[in-house]
Structure formats: structure tokens, C-alpha cells
Amino acid sequence: GESVGLHLPTLSVQEGDNSIINCAYSNSASDYFIWYKQESGKGPQFIIDIRSNMDKRQGQRVTVLLNKTVKHLSLQIAATQPGDSAVYFCAENNYGQNFVFGPGTRLSVLP
Amino acid sequence: DAGITQSPRHKVTETGTPVTLRCHQTENHRYMYWYRQDPGHGLRLIHYSYGVKDTDKGEVSDGYSVSRSKTEDFLLTLESATSSQTSVYFCAIRQETYEQYFGPGTRLTVT
Numbered sequence: 001g002e003s004v005g006l007h008l009p010t011l012s013v014q015e016g017d018n019s020i021i022n023c024a025y026s027n028s029a030s031d032y033f034i035w036y037k038q039e040s041g042k043g044p045q046f047i048i049d050i051r052s053n054m055d056k057r058q059g060q061r062v063t064v065l066l067n068k069t070v071k072h073l074s075l076q077i078a079a080t081q082p083g084d085s086a087v088y089f090c091a092e093n094n095y096g097q098n099f100v101f102g103p104g105t106r107l108s109v110l111p
Numbered sequence: 112d113a114g115i116t117q118s119p120r121h122k123v124t125e126t127g128t129p130v131t132l133r134c135h136q137t138e139n140h141r142y143m144y145w146y147r148q149d150p151g152h153g154l155r156l157i158h159y160s161y162g163v164k165d166t167d168k169g170e171v172s173d174g175y176s177v178s179r180s181k182t183e184d185f186l187l188t189l190e191s192a193t194s195s196q197t198s199v200y201f202c203a204i205r206q207e208t209y210e211q212y213f214g215p216g217t218r219l220t221v222t
Contacts (some may be wrong), residue, residue: 043201043213044154049146089153093209098144098169101154 008087010106019077023090023102028071030100032094035064038104039086045074047088072077077107085109113212114138123220130189132172132217135204136182143185144175145169147198148216155200160185169198190222 011027013019025033036044050057050073057064063076073090083105089104114137124130133157134143145157146169156169158177166177174196178186189196 034211036118036213041216043215046210046212091211096209097155098112098159103153 002068007108008104010108011102012108013080013111014110015082019075019084019107020078021075021077021088021105021107023075023105024075025090025102026094026100027092027094028068032093032095033064033066033073034091034093034099035062036075036089037084037086038089044089080107080109082109082111083100091108113140113204115202115204115212115214117200117214117217118178118203118216119217124192125189125222126193128209130192130219132187132200132202132219134185134214136185136204138204140204140206143179144205144211145185145187146201146202146203147171147196149198152216157187157200160164160188181219192219194221197221205217 034049035047037047039105047063048064050066055066057058061078065074075088077084085108086107087104090102093099093101116134116135141162144159146154147157148154155171157171157175158166158169160166160179163182164177166179183198197220200217200219203211205211
């Protein structure tokens with residue numbers, strides 16, 4: 001399938017290890033954030049979201065951390081599996097305005 | 112997948128021809144979006160709609176028009192396709208609680 005981004009930063013992790021993907025967002029007034037996963041040739045898939053009144057939110061094998069002081073968002077994936085290989089990107093929203101998307105990080109899971 | 116379909120999924124067309132892409136949703140969401148995704152740029156907003164017959168421009172709207180005559184359908188038209196409009200196009204819906212979900216995408220090639 002077509003590459004989502006030819007020159008994206010890449011994170012390579014061993015299968016079974018934990019992954020941490022980072023995102024710096026731009027607007028200090030943003031109050032809602034989403035992490036997406038995009039596999040080659042597919043549409044972005046909603047993984048997990050967090051609102052600005054929270055610092056941490058957990059899902060199944062994923063955790064999102066929000067640091068509003070430095071405008072930083074991270075996605076932690078526990079026990080990374082081959083099926084986690086994809087491009088991950090964050091999106092920020094300011095009180096219902098249009099989303100702004102990060103450029104993404106390519107996660108490569110090594111056997 | 113929030114009941115979003117896009118058609119066609121792939122299209123090759125010649126420069127100067129008109130092209131219409133269709134986005135269909137089954138869950139009666141008020142907000143619908145058209146994005147394009149290109150390597151090195153991430154997702155960029157073309158047009159969006161906040162209700163039937165209510166649309167507005169995004170950051171890359173030149174050369175595109177949209178129509179929304181029914182809640183479930185959002186059409187994107189390239190009046191006269193150019194090679195710079197070769198891209199992958201994604202439709203998305205946004206729920207009232209801000210969660211945004213994407214369709215599977217349409218790959219358009221303008222020769």
C-alpha cells in the first residue's frame with residue numbers, strides 16, 4: 001500500500017517491549033486530544049482520546065498521558081505486537097473547532 | 112468504523128476532467144469533513160459541513176467544492192482535476208462529544 005509519510009520519524013521496538021510515542025501539540029487552549037493508528041492503505045483508526053481535565057487515560061494495552069504545561073502528549077503501548085506496526089499520529093481540538101493533526105510517527109515492531 | 116463508506120475507493124482520471132467523491136454515513140452525524148493526505152503533509156482539511164446545506168472551507172479548499180443535500184451524504188467535487196490533486200482523500204464524521212472517525216479513503220490519481 002501507499003506510504004502515509006515517506007520521511008516520518010520511526011520508532012523501532014522489539015516485540016513484547018513497551019512503546020512510547022510522543023506528540024507536541026501547538027495550541028495551549030486545546031482541550032481535547034485523540035491518538036490515531038493508520039496502517040498502510042487504510043483510514044486512520046481511533047485508538048484513545050483524552051480531555052484537558054485529565055492527565056492520564058488508559059485503554060486496552062494503551063495509555064495516553066497529557067502534560068499541558070509543556071504541551072506534550074504521549075501514547076504508551078504495552079507489550080507491543082507485530083499488529084501494532086503502523087503510523088501513529090495525534091490530533092488536537094479547541095472547543096469544537098477543527099482538528100489539527102500531528103505529522104505522525106512510524107512504529108516498527110521487530111521480531 | 113462509525114458507518115462511513117467512501118466511493119469510489121480508487122479512481123484514475125485525466126487532467127481537466129470533473130471528479131466527484133462520495134462520503135456516506137449511516138449514523139446521522141451532523142459534522143462531516145473532507146481531508147487529503149499527502150506524504151510530508153499529514154492530514155489537511157479541505158471542506159467541512161455542520162449540517163444539511165451548511166458547509167465551510169478548510170485550509171486547502173482551492174479547486175474543490177462540496178455539497179450536502181442530505182444528512183448522510185457529503186460530496187467532494189473537483190471541477191477540473193489537476194495533477195496536484197493526486198492524493199488520498201478521507202472523509203470523517205465528528206460526534207457531538209468531539210470524537211472524530213474516518214472512512215476508508217479514496218485514492219485519486221490525476222494523469
